[in-house]
Amino acid sequence: MSFNDELVSLLPPKYKGRLSITGSNTGKRLELYIDPCDVRSILKAVYDAGYNHFIGITVVDYPMENVFELVYLLSSIERNGELLAIRTKIKRDEPFIDSVADIYPLAYYQEIEGYEFFGIIFRGHNGLRKWILLDNWEGPPPLRKDIDTRQIVLEIFYGGKRYERPRQWRSLGGYSGLERGGENE
Amino acid sequence: MSKALTIFLGPQHPGAPGNVAFKLVLDGERVVDIDLIPGFLHRGFEKMMEYRRWDMDLVMCPRICVEDPDHVELSYTHAMEQIFDIEPPEKAKYIRVIIAEFSRLASHLLWMMHFAGPIAARYATSWAIAAREEILKWFDYVTGHRIYHHYIFPGGVRWNIPGDFEEKTLKVLKVIEPLIKDLDRGFFHHPIFIKRAQGVGRLKASDAIRLGATGPNLRGSGVQYDLRKSLRYDAYGEIDFEIPHGEYGDAYDRALVRLREMYTSIYIIRQALEKMPYEGPYRWKLPPTLPIGEGIGRVESARGEFVAHIISAPSNPLSRSLTPYRIKFRGPTMPHLTTILKHIVANEEITVADLPILIGSLDPCPPDIDR
Numbered sequence: 001m002s003f004n005d006e007l008v009s010l011l012p013p014k015y016k017g018r019l020s021i022t023g024s025n026t027g028k029r030l031e032l033y034i035d036p037c038d039v040r041s042i043l044k045a046v047y048d049a050g051y052n053h054f055i056g057i058t059v060v061d062y063p064m065e066n067v068f069e070l071v072y073l074l075s076s077i078e079r080n081g082e083l084l085a086i087r088t089k090i091k092r093d094e095p096f097i098d099s100v101a102d103i104y105p106l107a108y109y110q111e112i113e114g115y116e117f118f119g120i121i122f123r124g125h126n127g128l129r130k131w132i133l134l135d136n137w138e139g140p141p142p143l144r145k146d147i148d149t150r151q152i153v154l155e156i157f158y159g160g161k162r163y164e165r166p167r168q169w170r171s172l173g174g175y176s177g178l179e180r181g182g183e184n185e
Numbered sequence: 186m187s188k189a190l191t192i193f194l195g196p197q198h199p200g201a202p203g204n205v206a207f208k209l210v211l212d213g214e215r216v217v218d219i220d221l222i223p224g225f226l227h228r229g230f231e232k233m234m235e236y237r238r239w240d241m242d243l244v245m246c247p248r249i250c251v252e253d254p255d256h257v258e259l260s261y262t263h264a265m266e267q268i269f270d271i272e273p274p275e276k277a278k279y280i281r282v283i284i285a286e287f288s289r290l291a292s293h294l295l296w297m298m299h300f301a302g303p304i305a306a307r308y309a310t311s312w313a314i315a316a317r318e319e320i321l322k323w324f325d326y327v328t329g330h331r332i333y334h335h336y337i338f339p340g341g342v343r344w345n346i347p348g349d350f351e352e353k354t355l356k357v358l359k360v361i362e363p364l365i366k367d368l369d370r371g372f373f374h375h376p377i378f379i380k381r382a383q384g385v386g387r388l389k390a391s392d393a394i395r396l397g398a399t400g401p402n403l404r405g406s407g408v409q410y411d412l413r414k415s416l417r418y419d420a421y422g423e424i425d426f427e428i429p430h431g432e433y434g435d436a437y438d439r440a441l442v443r444l445r446e447m448y449t450s451i452y453i454i455r456q457a458l459e460k461m462p463y464e465g466p467y468r469w470k471l472p473p474t475l476p477i478g479e480g481i482g483r484v485e486s487a488r489g490e491f492v493a494h495i496i497s498a499p500s501n502p503l504s505r506s507l508t509p510y511r512i513k514f515r516g517p518t519m520p521h522l523t524t525i526l527k528h529i530v531a532n533e534e535i536t537v538a539d540l541p542i543l544i545g546s547l548d549p550c551p552p553d554i555d556r
Contacts, residue, residue: 026418027267027481054397056515058494073481073492073515077394077408081415083481105524106397117231132224132555142232149232 007049007084012041029083036070036088036097043072043086043100051076051084054104057111059118061145066092068120072100090120099125117143189217194540196225202299202544205522205551214536221522227555231512238507239265239339239475246493247333249514250553252295255288256486257514257553258337260493263418263482265339268497269471270478277341277468278420279461283354284327284336285419285484286450286457290361291320292487293443293450296548300440301372303541304381309372316364323357341468351458358451365447373444382437386529386543389434396528397520400489401446402547405431405439412485424456436546443548475506488548489517516553 007030008016015034023029034042055073062069072086090097099122101108111122112131119141122128133142142149195206206222230249234242246261247254259281266273273281297313321331327346328334336343347353372378388398393406403410411428413421429445431438475497482493492515499506525547529535535543 023479023481024267024270025272026263026412026416026483027479029481052394053399055490055492056494056513058496058511058513060496060511062498071494073494077410081410081412081483083483085481104397105395106520109519109523132227134222134224136224136227142229149229150236 007046007051010045010049012038012045015042023083027083029085031085031087034086034088036090039072039086039088040098040100040103043074043103046074046084046086047103050078051082053077054106054110055083057107057114059114059120059143061092061118061143063092063145068092068095068118070097070114070120074104095120096123097121098123101125117141119144193222195222202549203551205549205554209537209540211537214538216530216535216537216540219526219530221526221554223551223554225555226552230556231514234512235508235510238473239509240473242509242512243338244333244335247335248552249556250486250488250491250516250550251332252550253288253292253487254333255284255337256484256491257493258335259285259419260482260484260486260491260514261495261512262337262339263484264480264493264495265482267480267482268476268478268495269339270476271340271469271471273341273419274466274469275420276462276465279457280342280346280467281337282420282424282457283454283461284334284342286454287320287323289487290447290450291317291324293447294320294365296443296487296545297368297372299548300542300545301378303545304378306372306375306378309368312364312368312371316361319357319360323354326353338468340471341466343468345467351463354454354458358454362451365444365451369444373441379437382440382542382546383435385436385539386439386535386546387433387435387533388525388529392528393434393525396524398489398525399517399520400485400487401442402439402489402521402525404428405442406434407432412483412490416483418484420457420460423460424453426453426456436542439546439548473507475509477506486517488521488550491516491553514553514556516550516556518549518551519554521547522549522551522554 015032018033020031022031051074053075055075058071060069067089069087069089074084076082097120099111101111111125112128114120115128116130116133139152140147190211192209192211193206194209196204204225208220208222209216210218230245234245243258243261246257249257294313294317298310301309324334325331328336388406390406390408393403394408407430409428409430414428426449429442429449431442477499478497480495484491494513495509496511497506498510529543
């Protein structure tokens with residue numbers, strides 16, 4: 001793997017020296033750290049440089065540092081599947097970043113995921129809503145690190161106690177210990 | 186334009202491909218717009234995996250895509266091996282190739298149910314399921330499980346192969362190859378099928394790349410892109426095979442690509458059996474604690490590019506971690522059922538009767554959208 005000259009020439013001057021090659025095996029990639037305000041211009045330049053295949057956005061939550069890290073994974077089909085990871089960090093209490101859905105059509109749906117699972121607002125996106133979680137989840141964005149989904153499930157389904165099912169009165173035909181209530185009483 | 190009619194298709198519908206629904210906007214018979222409604226199988230795997238040890242997470246991986254479970258394990262394994270910074274033993278690489286290709290075969294054979302079923306070609310479906318049954322029995326013999334195998338493991342494969350591995354595997358290939366040839370003659374070259382599928386759902390190569398298509402759907406449009414060839418992961422670098430591809434990019438081309446891929450898989454398995462070293466270790470033992478790092482596992486699954494992005498960071502600064510900090514899976518189905526379906530429906534006259542053929546030809550696996 002080598003640096004793509006076309007990509008380097010299209011990048012703004014302040015990012016020219018920031019490209020690096022990391023990873024091994026199938027994860028070998030070019031990496032670029034950018035400021036969140038430049039996300040649209042960089043992704044436009046990257047698209048023009050031939051990285052036209054959008055893989056996805058990985059959002060990572062670091063509550064201790066008050067940071068959401070967004071990793072845009074892109075690859076280039078002309079350049080034999082070369083992987084490019086563009087990373088940026090936004091503040092956790094002000095989770096705003098520009099949408100890139102008009103550059104990469106698939107980003108539209110990946111950004112909806114980022115909204116419903118992490119509560120990140122993508123500016124310029126016209127369809128932020130609950131999509132996968134519709135009718136499945138009430139409450140804060142569940143993939144944030146400070147949300148304990150196990151506790152919420154215990155409270156809703158188990159009455160706050162650990163995996164203790166309510167007493168079962170219906171007969172199961174005399175074969176099951178559950179008939180006596182499931183617990184030793 | 187007459188008055189538009191909105192109807193819902195699925196999830197409880199024989200024509201819907203699994204646990205997913207669609208909202209259709211109809212103008213007479215024509216589908217004008219289509220919206221995906223996912224989430225019926227959302228189990229929160231990514232969050233659950235953050236609570237469990239990394240070896241327990243591997244057991245959860247195959248549940249993400251029922252039809253092609255081994256490629257999910259493989260992508261997770263690749264990412265984990267990057268974090269541990271190890272290479273699997275040579276023997277394990279070949280076993281992984283054989284397992285992955287059998288998984289691809291089983292997935293393509295099950296796909297006949299989604300594709301031939303809506304055209305009412307039930308004979309093709311039952312023939313394909315009969316061939317798949319032989320593969321499931323083979324999986325049971327090698328790994329101990331029929332559907333979810335948990336066999337590919339970070340550091341190699343979980344168990345050693347049985348003593349009569351080669352002859353049993355060749356025997357399975359001998360049984361399923363004539364069944365696939367029957368399907369080839371009896372279904373893929375049947376005039377009714379050709380009439381139904383040809384010219385439906387045309388996707389140009391430039392659009393397919395722009396919208397995010399991968400796998401057979403991309404190759405059906407004439408783009409020769411296959412991660413097995415370009416990344417040469419595991420033992421694929423030493424194996425010689427060709428990438429089947431279509432030209433026109435319609436439903437018929439995509440179907441033929443999958444048919445040719447079945448032959449390619451059989452060819453790859455035969456080659457791997459010849460070149461495999463039967464002696465030597467099959468697995469390196471790994472420590473229970475995870476090093477800090479990041480791994481991206483990319484594999485060419487039966488439906489396209491499957492990516493596992495794993496980040497291992499200490500959640501508690503005082504102790505070393507047993508669990509990954511964040512796992513993100515990117516399945517190939519999301520672009521196929523959202524951007525591509527919307528694009529085809531907007532640019533071509535698709536009627537309600539053609540819709541199952543179009544969706545079937547994209548070979549969706551909705552659980553990898555929901556996760």
